[in-house]
Amino acid sequence: MHDVAILLVDDEPAILDMLQMVLNKEGFRQIDRASTAQEALKACERKQYDMILLDVMLPDKSGFDICPFIRETTAAPILFITAKNSDLEKLTGFAMGGDDYITKPFNPLEVVARMKAQLRRVRLYEEEKTMHVSSNSYIYDFGRFQMNERAGELTVDGQIVSCPAQVYQLLLFFCKHPNQIFTKSQLYEAVWGDHSFGDDNTVAVHIGRIRERIEKDPKAPQYLLTIRGLGYKLIQKEGLS
Template sequence: MEETIILLIDDEPSIVQMLRMVLQKEGFRHIDSAGTAQQALELCKQKKYDIILLDVMLPDRNGFELCPFLRETTDAPILFITAKGSDLEKLTGFAMGGDDYITKPFNPLEVVARMKAQMRRTKPYQYDNGRPSVIPNPVYHFGRFQVDERAGELLVEGKPVACPAQVYQLLLYFCKHPNQIFTKNQLYEAVWGEESMGDDNTVTVHIGRIRERIEKDPKNPEYLLTVRGLGYKLIYKEREA
């Protein structure tokens, strides 16, 4: 079975030790940790991680400030861990490049469950008797851009574009359902796997991040359109495809 490589970024040894112990019991063996932002950046330059847990309060730099720098070297899902749970904090985390948000105090098993959910969405593999085999997934062509589901890759005008996990999953969902209108609640439930509970802003932020990548002018989108009063839809332009 393919090994998952995890990075824990937290300056509290007790939390790191607890998470490491729970993760090891769940079968994860490759777990690195960093107590500062600088250490985390160095590790990400040296190694490719599959998922990152990032504490917001670090001694040398705020986790929100660190996240964009991590995004320069990795597209791995980033889960923020913080003692604050306000809507503003969550929106800040998503806007900075995060994929999920966990509030202290937390149940370590919930953390593991959220990690596994993120990895299921980002790894295009299934396992047969412990051996990974590639799932035969298609490539979605939309003229200016294309999404390769098997490679987990977004290409814009033929060039690969970095795309954080949750942004990619939302875009992939649109690609699988072109020319269909979806409400924010429908998108949240389909991509995040749970009811939105009125958390519309999360979808709005991720829609903006998709447009920044696929549109020539994100303020005047040609592909990912807003349908006033109804929701969003991704246009399949047959004449370009």
Template sequence: MDHVSILLVDDEQAILHMLKTVLLKEQFVDIDTVTTAEEALTACENKTYHCIVLDIMLPGKSGLDICPFLRQVTDAPILFLTAKTTDYDKLTGFAVGGDDYVVKPFNPLEVVARIKSLLKRYLPTKMGTTITVNPSFSDVTSSSFSLQEGIYDFGRFQVFEQAGELQVEGQPVTCPALVYQLLLFFCKHPNRIFTKSELYERVWGSEAISDDNTVMVHIHRIRERIEADPSNPVFLVNVRGLGYKLIQPEKSSRL
């Protein structure tokens, strides 16, 4: 997998060596390692990475401190390594831009499995994809839709699968890889209810370990982007006791 670049960020050389060794055995060859948050930011400013493994407990600025700044220069999925196990700590990691986490001490094979799962969702939108100009929706009427594969129109927002892009009220909106993949999954299955465990299995992948908080945080991050009032959603709604579904307005359609 010489086309995939991975950045490992940890102040413990033993952990960096262990993870790099396991990744090399899995045919990942482009792997960089740094030991501080500042080095991580510099690395991401100078090179494109497809996945970042970021330890929270770093000297100086922590992984949580640097994550918002990383998000300004990269949309690569970020996997946190953390010794903290409380729900608050995990939710904080998601809130600042993380996509997944592994609790220390960990099995390095689990980290590799998580990386593969993140890459499986991220790479199709970034590599080997032709980016096309998005069609204007100003000429589209509810009574006449042309069939265009991979475009999902929900009125207020549209998702362009081939371009890996979300537009809200005609404006492009940045979307981290896993947030985008979850939204795209809902777009492909409108008006269907999915439990949190089903969503985790279908979007994060069978190799990952189900976690309700992960799904809930990503649901919230979708609502922040597509809803006029995220606290009172009209598109991505919770069906009490059953799960979540994305409601397709009657006059909207998949193009």
């Protein structure tokens, strides 16, 4: 954990102190702090972080406002922290580029657990990307798009499409289990790894992100279908593998 760089952004010094103390005890040493949106943006310009905890309610701008700008320079997981717990607030966070959502008051150990889960997914994703492929094995072909598991690549209409780690992992899971229906809770447990932290909105937002990449019309999907009352299914046509 010593080589993981973390940025904590919150305007409450007590929260920053508590998080830093717990993270230090868990072996995280490279921790920077910011208390305003401007400080956070400057920190991200100076340094590449592996994880960012971003408070929504900051004194100058909101975390939602600056998240898209942070996303221009990094694909690191961003975990929003806020006192608001509405579904709209959560969906806004995911739409702005966040990867998880933590509400105040929170258990700092849960925050660390969520961070570790995010870092684990990123590490697995990066390992997939660096593997060398000697043949077409580990390629899942769905006609319009292909997934190369070993190379960690999604190709749509012949073009490689960027894919955040968790979006990639969820789509890869579907590719490995075509024509099967999965509930939101099954998908969360398979991809995020801990059912106790499950959130229907998390799965739904990532389903939308997949459709934006693989479907000609995300509003009328032909591949990743919603099976009303049951869950989701990725369709694979006969003759493709």
